[in-house]
Amino acid sequence: MMVKGCLCVLGLAAIFFQAGYCDTPFCPMDTVKISRNCYVFVQTPKSWYDAETHCSQIYGRLVSLIARPIYDGLMNVMRTTNPGRYWLSGAVRSGNWIWTSNGSPVSRAMWGNRIVPTPSANSCVYLCSNTTKYWARDCNEHLNFICEKNAIIIPDVDNEQSESRIDLPQVDPEME
Template identity: 35%
Template sequence: MKTTLTVLLIIQLYGLASCAIKQHYFIDQMKTWNEAQQYCRTNYHDLSTFIDEIEEQQFLQEAVSQTSDAWIGLNKESGTWMWATGEVTTRISWDNGEPDNHFCAYLHKDKKKLHDGGCTDTCTFFCMTVIVNTVMVQQSESWEGALEYCRHHHDDLASLSSSRSMTDALSKITGAQTQYVWIGLRFLAGGWFWISGDDLILNVWSSAGPPQCPAQNQRCAALDKNTQTWTPRDCEEKLNFLCF
């Protein structure tokens, strides 16, 4: 029952931190939409998204370096335009006559309006980082205790889904009082996942990859401050932890 309640809690509450600030970067490399997204998720956070008018204006201010048509994090799934971070679109600044009959969106380099294009076409693209304040909590809790603490006092357990967030975390854990530090990575329903909903692309496991069938008492992940890798630990172990 306890595990079931935990699963429901995670499903109901995961998502980008409410205090997140986005920064956008023009990447002058030619890739398909899927290749661009994989690049962004590995090196930044994701393809750029702007889900409301305020975010759109910020994005356009940071898009001044754009020299060619560039993918953004918007594509059509099952007939619905979706942001790459999972939100259903409520408004899209399409150019006149758009969209046509394609499934991925790009920003026109001159008009600064959105067009749709073939997802296998190659374009430059925009990546974004999602800036959050990572907090090192020098209090020892179980994984679930750390999750509850972070959601009560901050936003969530930290998800280290990109090389940038990993680097930030490593700079914060030097003061940890425990060798291992809880992060927002959990094994449930047959797989490891970030509780933020981010894809598990970055691989910083202490082994060659994520443990496929971890023991029942090894299903929560912690960051080892000595080896600077992720490692499965007993969820009831009392450790310091990282919050967003």
């Protein structure tokens, strides 16, 4: 009998999903899924530069808030479980505020007091859960930060083909 689905191997565990669930994005347990991405709220204060490096080391990037659903989702998490101030990917490049992870301009609408700070060479953007706005700070100051990672999407595969490619250990029924 042929069963359609996908096989997800996570460390030493393997999970089989039936067809229809395979192309649904999912995130590791230590992240928060919002839309089609995973977000890590890092509670170890670092400079903006070290935060950017940390995110890239875990195959992610500092988050850019260019879509309202992402902003709303992150604010919900910040208000309920992770209040505080968090570095985002916004920084000054060539005299302008941009999201460094994708090159888009930082929206004027979300700045604290609706005043966009004058860009200075070593200024970076952080998000505050109390005010729900962006603020600027010296990039060398230490704050928590939010990393964004792509969700894992496992394509549908033919189960019989996947079993022929993966050597699964046999369990001796007498050992149970």
